[in-house]
Amino acid sequence: MERSLMAAAAAHAALAEPWNWLLAPLSGAIEHHIADWTAWHARLMVLGWGVLLPLGALAARFFKIVPGQNWPEQLDNKAWWHAHRAMQYAGVLAMTLGLWLAWGLGTRHGAAAQVHAWLGWGLCIAGWAQVAGGMLRGGKGGPTDVRLRGDHYDMTRWRIGFERAHKSLGWLAIALSVMTIVLGLAIADAPRWMAVVLALWWCAFAVVFAVFQRRGRCIDTYQAIWGPSGAHPGNRQPAVGWGVRRYTPAAWRARFGPP
Numbered sequence: 587m588e589r590s591l592m593a594a595a596a597a598h599a600a601l602a603e604p605w606n607w608l609l610a611p612l613s614g615a616i617e618h619h620i621a622d623w624t625a626w627h628a629r630l631m632v633l634g635w636g637v638l639l640p641l642g643a644l645a646a647r648f649f650k651i652v653p654g655q656n657w658p659e660q661l662d663n664k665a666w667w668h669a670h671r672a673m674q675y676a677g678v679l680a681m682t683l684g685l686w687l688a689w690g691l692g693t694r695h696g697a698a699a700q701v702h703a704w705l706g707w708g709l710c711i712a713g714w715a716q717v718a719g720g721m722l723r724g725g726k727g728g729p730t731d732v733r734l735r736g737d738h739y740d741m742t743r744w745r746i747g748f749e750r751a752h753k754s755l756g757w758l759a760i761a762l763s764v765m766t767i768v769l770g771l772a773i774a775d776a777p778r779w780m781a782v783v784l785a786l787w788w789c790a791f792a793v794v795f796a797v798f799q800r801r802g803r804c805i806d807t808y809q810a811i812w813g814p815s816g817a818h819p820g821n822r823q824p825a826v827g828w829g830v831r832r833y834t835p836a837a838w839r840a841r842f843g844p845p
């Protein structure tokens with residue numbers, strides 16, 4: 587009886603081992619204390635830059651036409667637009683609150699803390715600039731608007747500049763946020779499970795991105811809104827950005843089938 591109890595205790599300890607490892611801080615220290623402001627700074631920043639902003643960018647890239655939509659009969663599906671704006675506003679709000687909590691409380695002890703603070707400030711400026719850029723993107727125009735003339739329908743230099751700047755700054759900032767969050771976890775000596783969960787999440791994000799990209803789901807915004815006809819001025823110019831696809835109705839049906 588006693589033997590079996592001891593065996594059960596040993597099995598329990600072995601099973602508990604991975605949990606102990608995951609619950610311990612990254613440095614392996616026994617004790618871990620962080621200030622309340624740091625914990626909330628970290629939660630809000632991970633919510634903003636770790637979750638909402640990348641998901642909102644993914645929605646903008648791959649859901650201009652949603653699966654099953656009868657394109658080009660059904661144009662201008664605004665699902666991506668509402669998702670993008672809701673997630674980007676919420677993400678930038680979380681980021682701003684997170685910054686407000688950390689502002690002036692950092693010690694800047696060590697290279698990691700310094701780099702984290704510099705990158706962190708850079709990301710906050712980038713986040714606000716993305717919102718400002720989005721608001722200043724110009725008019726829409728086209729047959730779906732009250733006025734035919736507009737920056738987007740005409741693909742003016744202003745609109746082309748917006749698309750180039752907004753897409754590249756957005757994805758660059760999302761990539762840099764991975765580094766900033768990792769540095770944050772290191773300086774706060776966060777529990778290991780947080781790093782493990784985030785690493786799995788970023789891998790899953792990269793896989794989903796690659797799958798959508800290979801399936802050809804990153805469709806030119808212009809075509810998604812006004813269709814593929816050469817009568818529209820923007821279709822006579824190259825699409826803006828890396829890996830953006832254009833389709834004829836036949837090529838679309840061949841790839842995605844009838845709805």
Ligand code: HEM
Nearest residue numbers: 639643646647671674675716717720721749753756757807
């Ligand atoms: C709330 C204000 C915002 C507005 C109105 C807005 C608007 C837009 C629009 C119109 C597009 C489509 C561009 C195109 O395909 O031609 C877009 C794409 C994108 N936005 Fe925003 N945006 C906002 C905030 C943000 C923020 C804060 C980020 C931060 C990361 C961001 C990141 C992106 C990215 C990465 C793309 C490109 C997706 C792709 O690869 O196609 N946006 N946004």
Ligand code: HEM
Nearest residue numbers: 628631635689690691692693694699703706707770771774
């Ligand atoms: C992309 C997400 C993040 C951004 C944009 C960001 C931004 C910042 C900024 C701008 C500062 C400096 C504030 C000042 O000027 O005093 C800072 C400090 C700090 N952050 Fe973050 N942060 C992020 C994520 C995290 C995470 C996930 C953690 C912890 C798990 C963290 C922990 C800290 C700590 C401990 C400090 C103080 C560093 C010191 O002692 O100098 N941050 N952060």
